[in-house]
Amino acid sequence: MDYVSLDPSRRQALRMMSASLMGAGLVGCADLIPQGIGLALLPNPLTDPAVYNFALNLEYLEAEYYRRGVYGQGLPGELIGPNPGAVLGGRRVQFRTPWIAEMFAEITEDETNHVRFIRQTISSSPLIEINRPVIDLQTSFRVLGSQAGLGPNFDPFADEESFILGAFIFEDVGVTAYAGGADLLADDDSIEAAAGILAIEGYHAGAIRATIAEMGPRMIAAADGIARARGAAESPDNQRPNRTTVNTVAGPKEQLISAGEVFPGEVVISPTDPQGRSFPRPPQDVLNIVFMNPDKDARRGGFFPDGVKGVVRHARNANHGRTA
């Protein structure tokens, strides 16, 4: 099976393909630091910092969402770059349940630390865009709420329950984005750090799913609506067999909390493929979701009305050669 026999040349092939896809839009490629032994002479835009730059957009989104909900204000000036994009919407949530407020305070700190860590890690690398992108926490949720069956005025900052549902939108996507980035990174330290961020996003997502599950059928139905809307935002072209599955059967891209598949009565706190793995989502799938647009040519929309920062920014161009 290919998942055992893949060798370093596969990485080279993947990264060369990425380079050819994205190179056209770049200048100054010769200044890039080549990554990986087999790539010494290849100017490659999909460097580790570029992959982290992509992740930084998602971390900005999460951190701004949680900070505004928990503290009523966004990231501090020193963490958003010299020319940050605006953030639309968001306000302090009135939490009724102390342990839930404490859980969100912790998640807020983790996400803030992710922003700080990634910024420090990539700030001096070439072709990095460190500024916060423009983020929409208002219209985006209304549109998504309509698609999810939550009505046209969904406001995740309205109360505790709504804030949990808003968090549910992001955290599963964060996990799958880091899982999908695992084989794009070259340096051992950056791989280990990404694995550690992935784990923390998993803890967050599991905690959010469990919290929803314990709140009863209404919350579960609302979350399932969100999961369906999220799945609908992915390009149909991306609903393809996962290349590393044993049985090559395509797993569902989204698992509803109410729809376990192995044992009757399952409550899905861990959405996985048939191998029990968190789904890897390649960057283009992630972009389709946060742009809330399944179009392969999508460049902006949804949570990022002006698009995302960095080399990996268009749904089409983010394709790094992963085909069925």
Added chain:
Amino acid sequence: MEQIDQDRRSLFGFTSGEGALVAMGAIAASTVIPLTEAVAQQAESLTDIDLFNFALNLEYLETDFYLRGLGMTVDGVFGTSFGAPVKGGRKVQFSSPAREGMIKNIAGNEVAHIRFVRAITGSQASQRPPIDMDAGFAAVAAAAGLSDFDPFASEMDFFLGGMLFEDVGVSVLKGSARKLKSLALRESAAGLLGSEGYHMGAIRSVIYKMGDTWRSRAAAISEFRDRLDGPQDLDQPPVKIGNMANITPANENGIALGRTPEHALNIIYGNPARGIMAGGFFPEGFNGRIRST
């Protein structure tokens, strides 16, 4: 807020190469983790298959733990035996359908993990070594100062038992990410890591929600693990710190703590010494090339 940040920072420091990443301001050189000579020899020639076989031993333990709590067994679910017998465990009387449903989901994931890791390791898959849950949990109860701890006695005790194993699973998968050579296997390991993280997020959030009694029992287990796995602080309990929960065992970068396989074995064997080959849940040790602390 700032004060709390500082507290948390002083409690939990950098791990492995993050300091290097940040200090250099760029992703570049890797740092070398110092190892003793004995461990270095074990680690030196490790293949990806060796690392997945190590994970497979852990999966055998976790899967039978969850299935037994639901009144099933690994051998029963697969209709075959993967090796030596497993001793102990019994059906848990769940009081909440939601929590029983979470355990069913976790058990289903773990069944898939066994199937998947056995497919990856193929003809080299480690057979299941003898597993003794009675002896393992009795040793944990004694060492953690929880004399009444029986993970099959109640729903919440069962959640504690799950936490005992799976935080370890997350940390060792995180620590192993850099060691895998195959790209596809890295992605697979990341997927396994993600799902174990989901499990622990769910379980630790429920423990946290249940308040001081269960938080302090979980803290005893966290301290037990930390006493066994070397001088570094590699564990965090799901307790309140300042105005924050501590559901995620993260350092000041928001990054999960990592363990070496050797440190994970210290916990599973219930012995902090080096060169230990068996004990605790595994009376004859792990099968495969990674079996010594």
